[in-house]
Amino acid sequence: MTKVELTRFRIKKGKEEKAQEWMDFLSDHHTDTVATMAGEKMYVESVFKEKNPDGYTYFYWYSVQGEGGNAVEESESYIDKKHLEYWDECIDMGISQLIWNCKRVWLHRLLKKL
Numbered sequence: 001m002t003k004v005e006l007t008r009f010r011i012k013k014g015k016e017e018k019a020q021e022w023m024d025f026l027s028d029h030h031t032d033t034v035a036t037m038a039g040e041k042m043y044v045e046s047v048f049k050e051k052n053p054d055g056y057t058y059f060y061w062y063s064v065q066g067e068g069g070n071a072v073e074e075s076e077s078y079i080d081k082k083h084l085e086y087w088d089e090c091i092d093m094g095i096s097q098l099i100w101n102c103k104r105v106w107l108h109r110l111l112k113k114l
Contacts, residue, residue: 002043003065004102010092011057019057022086023047029079036077041069059091 011019026033037045044064051057072080 001067004105005063006100007061008098009059009061010095011059011090012092015090016057019059019090022090025082032079036075036079039070040072041066
């Protein structure tokens with residue numbers, strides 16, 4: 001079964017520029033970044049950024065992922081290794097992450113053929 005999620009992660013105070021560097025790194029290495037997604041069975045991954053009135057920056061990760069993919073933590077790719085370094089440095093794991101699980105997906109017939 002395909003899993004569609006939207007997850008909110010808080011960026012640690014003082015790490016906002018490093019978090020932007022992280023997103024720039026993934027974009028600058030687009031071809032290699034996308035190549036890592038096949039092993040994870042990650043079909044879509046989008047990141048949205050919010051500067052919240054609470055003074056924190058949040059990243060919202062939207063993902064569409066199949067079952068049985070490899071964990072990013074097990075990858076030998078330099079992209080995934082750097083991704084996890086940024087993650088550890090920037091994401092505030094001291095707070096609960098908000099996860100929204102999708103209940104319905106509507107796709108145009110052309111996308112269903114992919």
